Amino acid sequence: MERKSKIIISILACAIVVVLVVATAFILKERQDKSDMLQLFELEKEEMSNDYLSYAKQYDELQEIITNDSLRQLLDQEKMRVQRLLEELQSVKTSDAAEIMRLKKELKTVRAVMRNYVMQIDSLGRLNKALGDENRQLKQQNREVVSQVTTLREEKEALTEKVTIASQLNASNITVAANNKRGKKARRIKDVKQLVFSFKIDRNPNTEPGMKTAYLRIMKPDNSVLKNGNSGTFAYEDTELTYSIRKSFEFGGDEVDMTMYWDVNEYLFEGIYRIDIFVDGNLIGYASFEL
Structure with a gap:
């Protein structure tokens, strides 16, 4: 009887040890998974932050080459929106998965808006190039006319100077x-x-x-x-x-x-x-x- 009790106790002890080992392994795995997830969100957050900074810089560059006041104003508004989203991203906690995902969706919208503006500016650039070519032709014609007028003026001034010198007393x-x-x-x-x-x-x-x-x-x-x-x-x-x-x-x-x-x-x-x-x-x- 005593021997049978010892066997039962040994079996229970082994079972408890197995349960503890399994539970510990589960907890450690859960912690590792959570740590991996936080690291992933941290990397995601850093990558998104770089993207937002890049788009803000691109808006600055676009504003420098645009002369259309209305378009410049729209670009400025979008740049301010990007900066606001960047500030939100920098202040959000890494553990706030829902907010990070929201800002990631916002980033897709920013990317689409940027692509649309680039297409508009490219279209304006082609139009401006055509107008620029025409303007250069007009300027060249104007320079030729100005050159002719200048030549005539110089000839007139030279003739006037000769007449003036000839008329001076001595x-x-x-x-x-x-x-x-x-x-x-x-x-x-x-x-x-x-x-x-x-x-x-x-x-x-x-x-x-x-x-x-x-x-x-x-x-x-x-x-x-x-x-x-x-x-x-x-x-x-x-x-x-x-x-x-x-x-x-x-x-x-x-x-x-x-x-x-x-x-x-x-x-x-x-x-x-x-x-x-x-x-x-x-x-x-x-x-x-x-x-």
Whole structure:
């Protein structure tokens, strides 16, 4: 009887051990399956995240090449939607299988929408290329017309410049006399009481006849201009220059003798002086003299 009890106890113990082993194996397998599933969802989540980032970047690239404001606005809205879905994906737990599957379905929609926009943009690109080819032809024709107009303008300007140069007056035989108070040549600079400037306005039948004014600038050795109460300014190349003396004369196309006087009322330094003569806004002659 005692021996029979021991056998029964041994059988029960073995059965319990077998049950424990089977249960432990089942639990370990279930945990392993769950771990494998979580790893799978983690990989799925990472792959989806990369896809969402890629689509967001593609929308940025599409916006850079699109000039249509309406289409750009639609692309911007879709990009914001993709970014929102990406944020949802990044915040969802790996164990939330239902949410991950929902976002995976959303990703398919995003992919389809992106494909549709790419097709629209490709169609617009072909249309723009055709319009671009036509536009380039028109631009080429326009460049040819502009080139012809430019050539004619340059020829006209060159001709105008020749006419302008041909019509400019010229001063020649410029002389300067430094006289004393008796009207004789001064021997010393301190005796100079008057400077007398003589020159000729050369003959030029191309110059428009009429009353003209000659402006004479006397520049001292320090390049400052001699001036008095009768001095003023005149226009020259978009600026105003100071003149020392001016004199009006009538020009009819023939040579004109000119004499202009400067009464010395200030101390004159020794050195090289310069005179410039202007008529009709042009420098027609210049000379230098030494005192």
